[in-house]
Amino acid sequence: MSVLKVxxxxxxxxxxxxxATQKAISKASKSVKHIRSVYVQEQSAAVKDGKxxxxxxxxKITFELE
Structure with a gap:
């Protein structure tokens, strides 16, 4: 039986x-092992000068605990 954490x-x-999603997974995988999935809960954007x-x-990143 595996135990997962989010x-x-x-x-x-x-x-x-x-x-942005790939950057988060790349950074998290340096300290979190056994990443199983990622759920994009929310997207937003900052706007400057109309762009x-x-x-x-x-x-939300799900990974298996050792």
């Missing part, structure tokens, strides 16, 4: 929501 992570990117200046994501 953590909430916030990330941002100047390029896209996809890149999107930053893409933001709120993620």
């Amino acid at each position: 953590i909430e992570v916030l990330s941002s990117s100047e390029v896209s929501w996809e890149e 999107i200046s930053e893409y933001r994501v709120n993620l």
Whole structure:
């Protein structure tokens, strides 16, 4: 039987929501092992001068405890 844990992570990117998500997973995987899935809970963006200046994501990362 495996036991899973969920953590909430916030990330941002100047390029896209996809890149913000990938940055969060890459950073989390340096200290969290056995990541099983990611759930994008919320997406938002900052706007400057009528254009999107930053893409933001709120993620839930699920991983297996050893």
